[in-house]
Amino acid sequence: MDIRDLKKQADLSYDISVAKSNALEKALSRQQFAYEGHLFMANAETICLVKTLKELQQSPLYILDVNQNPVEIKDPDEFLDMLVKRNQETLNNYNNLYKELQKKI
């Protein structure tokens, strides 16, 4: 490879990296989610926490929202279901964008 090809490869890698970051950001912004008047992120951390607490103790559960306010979750099953649905919706879209980016490499 001569230096022009290397430069092209570097540009392509940069463009794909930025596009990937933007696709992830888009997914994360979609994970913002309101429940019982509080805001949460429907991310792996929240899902794991709710699932673990649900398995270890009976409802209600108490967790923190994005602003560190305590929230009583009266129906953990419903909450977990909503979290998983929102999380998978966003990651499915991210996955589709990611596959398209991979084709460009």
Place this chain on the structure above:
Amino acid sequence: MTQGVLLFCFDTPEVKYHRVLERCVELIKKNLKLEITVITNIETFKRMKPMGMINYKLITNETNNKLLGKPWYQTERYMAYDLSPYDTTLLLDIDYFCYTDNLLELLKTDQDFLIHDKAYDIVLGKEGLRFERDSMIPILWATVIVFKKTNYCKSIFDMVKYVKQYWPYFCELYKLGFKNFRNDYAFSIAINHVNGYRMPTFLPGRLPTLTRSAEVLSFTDNGLIYRYQNKIGQLENQDVHVLNKELVNV
């Protein structure tokens, strides 16, 4: 409980902001489906095309503020609390384009006041746009604000008015590098004061921003195409705050 979007729009001699407003309103109607109230002046109002069912409130705005040496009329934002007809208000900059319904989630919260503390630079693909410089407090983004009609929120907007009134003093006090009035700074100061110098509640996520160095080439049904240096980028189904005012010509 009523909910709605509040927008401020004033044309300047150099930028026809009403054209940005028209695009912004179209997207709010399409994706948020919320009632809209526009605060404007009579001159700008006369230039707007008919946009359907919208509430207008006409005021006389100040015309002595500047950005990068050009007229920049945005000093009336402190009036949002009094002018909003809604119990819960989504206060948006008109250059924030809602290509999704993501903002609707924010209206379902019990929090009185929410504002972004972080921005995401779409051009560079990372968090950025920190304008603190020597500022003694973190600078917030007044582009998207959710507020309710409560005493706490009223005190924030009253404090913004006070900060505006004594802007040079507060600039000096907090070591702000920006000498012209800017809502981002005024709200940062006001919230800092009203909140007892403690961190307030923030919007989750980061404000997605297309920086001034990126030029919007065209708008599509669900996004926009931009150029940054020699690169072309496209945004689809993603909210975006566009800083380059040349978009009025697209």
